[in-house]
Amino acid sequence: MxxxxxxxxxxxxxxxxxxxxxxxxxxxxxxxxxxxxxxxMREIQQKTASVPELFGSMVFNDQVMKARLPKETYRALKKTIENGKSLDPSVANVVANAMKDWAVEKGATHYTHWFQPMTDITAEKHDSFICPQGDGTVIMEFSGKELVKGEPDASSFPSGGLRATFEARGYTAWDPSSYAFIKENTLCIPTVFYSYGGEALDRKTPLLRSMEAINKQALRILKLFGADDVTRVNTTVGPEQEYFLIDRELYDQREDLIMCCRTLFGAKPPKGQELEDHYFGAIKPRVAAYMADLNQELWKLGVLAKTEHNEVAPSQHELAPIFSNTNVATDHNQLTMEIMKKVAKRHGLACLLHEKPFDGVNGSGKHNNWSISTNTGVNLLEPGDSPAENAQFLLFLTAVIKAVDEYQDLLRISVASPGNDHRLGANEAPPAIISMFLGDELTEILEAIENSTDYSQKDKTEMKVGVHILPRFPKDTTDRNRTSPFAFTGNKFEFRMLGSKSSISGPNIVLNTIVAEELSQFADVLEKAGDFNAALNDLIRTTIREHKRIIFNGNNYSDEWVAEAERRGLLNLKSTVDALPYYISEKNQALFTKHKIYTATEIHSRYEILLENYCKTISIEALTMLDMVNKDIFPAVCRYMDALSATVLHKAGVSSVISSKAEEARLKKLSALCDQLYQANEALGEAMRKVPCGCDVKAQADYYKDTVIDLMQRLRTPADELETLTGKTYWPYPTYSQMLFSV
Structure with missing residues (x-):
C-alpha cells in the first residue's frame, strides 16, 4: 500500500x-x-527562486577553490589548470583535503574517479572516505595520492586488443582542467584512463591531446599576426542534444526498447509529424515539469543548460547549452545524457537517446557548434564588420575549409555508428556526404579572392514585414542551411551529423586535429616567407582554388547533389562499415601520430573497437527480433486467428445463412502474413547461426551489413502489417500511436 x-x-x-x-x-x-x-510547477517555482545560488552548488569550482585553498596552493593549482604544469604532491594533498571537507559538508560519503571509456557512457568505481582508527572508530580522509591516481580494471572495458583478460592493470589520472563535482552523494573526480603500457583507453586523453595540438599551431599563426598577448587558444563547443520522452509503463512493455534502445517493430501510426505541429509547439505540462527538474539537476552541476523546446517528431525534444571549452563541454554532455535518463525515471518517463527509436518519424541528432577562441576573448572565426578585409579570419577559415576537404573521411568516421546509419541521409539529417555551407557573402568573398577581383561589401538591409508596430532589424547577409553537414553560422561551425547518444569527444578530436594540421602547414609556409603579406595572400588564394569543391550552399537532400558530389570527387560513405577502413589509412595514421593524438597501436585499437561495436549491436538487435517474434508476436497472432476461427464455427453452428466472409477474409490474410513471418524468421535465425567465426572483425561486419540487416527488414515488414490487422487486445506491445502521443 x-x-x-x-x-x-x-x-x-x-x-x-x-x-x-x-x-x-x-x-x-x-x-x-x-x-x-x-x-x-509550483514547487519548481519555489526551487528556482535563486538560480544563481543553485548554479554550480555541487561543483568544486574556481570560486570554491579560491575560498578554501591557501593562496599559494590556489595559485599552484591554477597554474596547473591554465598552463598544463604538473602538480606537486604536497599541493595535491592540500587540495584533496579541502575537496574532501567540502564534499562531506555537502553530504558526500564516497569518491570516484569518473572517466570515459570507449563506450557511450561514463564509468565510476566508488570508494568511501572512511579510514579506520585503532579504537574501532573511523575518520574521513582523502589523500593527494587518491585524488591524483586510481587503478580500475583495464581488461573489462573495450580495448581493441590493447589489453588481454589477464592484463588487468589500468590507471586513472586526475584531469584538473575539469572541475570535480558531487553526484548522488559521491565526489566525482574527472580523470583520464590509460593502460599499464601507457596507451589511452578512453575518449578524453586524445581529446586533451587534440586541444594541445590546435593550441600549439594556432599560437604559431597568431604570433605572425603580432598577437603576442595571446598565450592560450581553446576550442569551444555547444552541443545541442535531441531526445524522445515516452511513458515509462509503455517502455517497460517493449523488449526492443529495453534491449536495443529503439523499436525493431512498429506499424506507422495514423498521425506522425506530417502536420508539422510539434516543432516549437507549446510544451505539455508533464514535459515542462520534467524539463524544469532536469534544469535543476544540471545547474547544480554547473552545466550551462540554456534552451529547451519541442523538436519535429512527436514526443521529441531538445536541450542546448551555452558554449564552454571542449573538454568541459564533453564532460557536461555525458552528464546531461545520464541525468536526462535518471530524471525521466522520476517522472514516470523513459528518455530515449537512440538516433532512430521510431521508424517513420525524425530521429535524434546532436549538433556540435564548434569555434576557436583565445584567452584574450577573441573568437578567431568571427568575420568582423568586413570579413573581406579580415586577413586573420580568412586564414583560419581557409584552414578549416582545407581540413574538411582533405579529411572528410575522418569526419564521417567520427559520427559513424549503427544507430546513425538509420538517420543520415534520411531527409531528417545531413547526408553521409561531407560538404560545407558558407553562405552567399563568404562564398562571394572567396570567389573574389580566388579570381583577384574586387569584392563590393554588402550593406545590411532592414527587414520589413509589413506591420508598422513591429520593430525593424538588420537582415543577415546569409541564410541558414539546415541540410548541410558542416555549416558556418556566423562565428562558428555547426557539425550536424552527430548521433544523439554518441560522445562528442570523437568528432571534436578530429576537428581539432585536422585544423591543427592545416595551421601547422600554413605556419611552415608563412614563417619562412620574406614578404609576409604577399605569402599570406597567395596562400589563401591557392587554398581556396584547390579546396573549393567541398563548399556547397544548396540542398544536400537532393539527388542532384549526390551526382554533383560524385563529380567533384567527394566521398559518399553510406554506412559505418564502408567508412571505418579509412580510419587506418596511411594518411590518417600519419596525421594522428604527427600530432601525438594517437599512437599507431591506439589507432588500430579504436578501429577494432568500432567494428566490434557494430557487430555486437546488430547481433543484439537481430536476436531480439527473433525473441519477440517467437515468444510474443507469432503466438499473439495465432490466438487472434483462433478467436476468428471460433467465430466462423459459431456462426456456422447457428445458421448456414449467416455470413462469415469478413472473418474468413481476415483469416486468409493473417495466415498468409504469418507464413511470410515464419519464413523470414527462419531465414534470419539461419543467418545468425552462420555468422562468420574465427575471421577478422571486418568480415563479420560486412556480413552483418550485407546479409543480416536485410533479413531483419524482411522480418519486420510482415510483422508490422500483422500489427495493423490484429485485434488490440491481442497485440503484445504498445503501438507507435500509444508511445508517441501518450506524454
Whole structure:
C-alpha cells in the first residue's frame, strides 16, 4: 500500500505525494493521469527562486577553490589548470583535503574517479572516505595520492586488443582542467584512463591531446599576426542534444526498447509529424515539469543548460547549452545524457537517446557548434564588420575549409555508428556526404579572392514585414542551411551529423586535429616567407582554388547533389562499415601520430573497437527480433486467428445463412502474413547461426551489413502489417500511436 503525504492546497481535489511524484486524488481522472502538474510547477517555482545560488552548488569550482585553498596552493593549482604544469604532491594533498571537507559538508560519503571509456557512457568505481582508527572508530580522509591516481580494471572495458583478460592493470589520472563535482552523494573526480603500457583507453586523453595540438599551431599563426598577448587558444563547443520522452509503463512493455534502445517493430501510426505541429509547439505540462527538474539537476552541476523546446517528431525534444571549452563541454554532455535518463525515471518517463527509436518519424541528432577562441576573448572565426578585409579570419577559415576537404573521411568516421546509419541521409539529417555551407557573402568573398577581383561589401538591409508596430532589424547577409553537414553560422561551425547518444569527444578530436594540421602547414609556409603579406595572400588564394569543391550552399537532400558530389570527387560513405577502413589509412595514421593524438597501436585499437561495436549491436538487435517474434508476436497472432476461427464455427453452428466472409477474409490474410513471418524468421535465425567465426572483425561486419540487416527488414515488414490487422487486445506491445502521443 503506498504511503501518502497530504499536501495543502487552496481549492480543488486533494493532493498527495507518491515516491517523489505528485498525484491528484480525483475520481474523474484515470490513475495514469493523476500526476499533479500544477503542484509540480509550483514547487519548481519555489526551487528556482535563486538560480544563481543553485548554479554550480555541487561543483568544486574556481570560486570554491579560491575560498578554501591557501593562496599559494590556489595559485599552484591554477597554474596547473591554465598552463598544463604538473602538480606537486604536497599541493595535491592540500587540495584533496579541502575537496574532501567540502564534499562531506555537502553530504558526500564516497569518491570516484569518473572517466570515459570507449563506450557511450561514463564509468565510476566508488570508494568511501572512511579510514579506520585503532579504537574501532573511523575518520574521513582523502589523500593527494587518491585524488591524483586510481587503478580500475583495464581488461573489462573495450580495448581493441590493447589489453588481454589477464592484463588487468589500468590507471586513472586526475584531469584538473575539469572541475570535480558531487553526484548522488559521491565526489566525482574527472580523470583520464590509460593502460599499464601507457596507451589511452578512453575518449578524453586524445581529446586533451587534440586541444594541445590546435593550441600549439594556432599560437604559431597568431604570433605572425603580432598577437603576442595571446598565450592560450581553446576550442569551444555547444552541443545541442535531441531526445524522445515516452511513458515509462509503455517502455517497460517493449523488449526492443529495453534491449536495443529503439523499436525493431512498429506499424506507422495514423498521425506522425506530417502536420508539422510539434516543432516549437507549446510544451505539455508533464514535459515542462520534467524539463524544469532536469534544469535543476544540471545547474547544480554547473552545466550551462540554456534552451529547451519541442523538436519535429512527436514526443521529441531538445536541450542546448551555452558554449564552454571542449573538454568541459564533453564532460557536461555525458552528464546531461545520464541525468536526462535518471530524471525521466522520476517522472514516470523513459528518455530515449537512440538516433532512430521510431521508424517513420525524425530521429535524434546532436549538433556540435564548434569555434576557436583565445584567452584574450577573441573568437578567431568571427568575420568582423568586413570579413573581406579580415586577413586573420580568412586564414583560419581557409584552414578549416582545407581540413574538411582533405579529411572528410575522418569526419564521417567520427559520427559513424549503427544507430546513425538509420538517420543520415534520411531527409531528417545531413547526408553521409561531407560538404560545407558558407553562405552567399563568404562564398562571394572567396570567389573574389580566388579570381583577384574586387569584392563590393554588402550593406545590411532592414527587414520589413509589413506591420508598422513591429520593430525593424538588420537582415543577415546569409541564410541558414539546415541540410548541410558542416555549416558556418556566423562565428562558428555547426557539425550536424552527430548521433544523439554518441560522445562528442570523437568528432571534436578530429576537428581539432585536422585544423591543427592545416595551421601547422600554413605556419611552415608563412614563417619562412620574406614578404609576409604577399605569402599570406597567395596562400589563401591557392587554398581556396584547390579546396573549393567541398563548399556547397544548396540542398544536400537532393539527388542532384549526390551526382554533383560524385563529380567533384567527394566521398559518399553510406554506412559505418564502408567508412571505418579509412580510419587506418596511411594518411590518417600519419596525421594522428604527427600530432601525438594517437599512437599507431591506439589507432588500430579504436578501429577494432568500432567494428566490434557494430557487430555486437546488430547481433543484439537481430536476436531480439527473433525473441519477440517467437515468444510474443507469432503466438499473439495465432490466438487472434483462433478467436476468428471460433467465430466462423459459431456462426456456422447457428445458421448456414449467416455470413462469415469478413472473418474468413481476415483469416486468409493473417495466415498468409504469418507464413511470410515464419519464413523470414527462419531465414534470419539461419543467418545468425552462420555468422562468420574465427575471421577478422571486418568480415563479420560486412556480413552483418550485407546479409543480416536485410533479413531483419524482411522480418519486420510482415510483422508490422500483422500489427495493423490484429485485434488490440491481442497485440503484445504498445503501438507507435500509444508511445508517441501518450506524454
Amino acid at each position: 503506498m504511503e501518502r503525504e497530504p499536501v495543502p492546497w487552496k481549492k480543488g481535489p486533494r493532493l498527495c505525494r507518491d515516491r517523489g511524484r505528485f498525484l491528484v486524488e480525483n475520481p474523474s481522472l484515470s490513475p495514469k493521469f493523476q500526476r499533479l502538474e500544477v503542484l509540480v
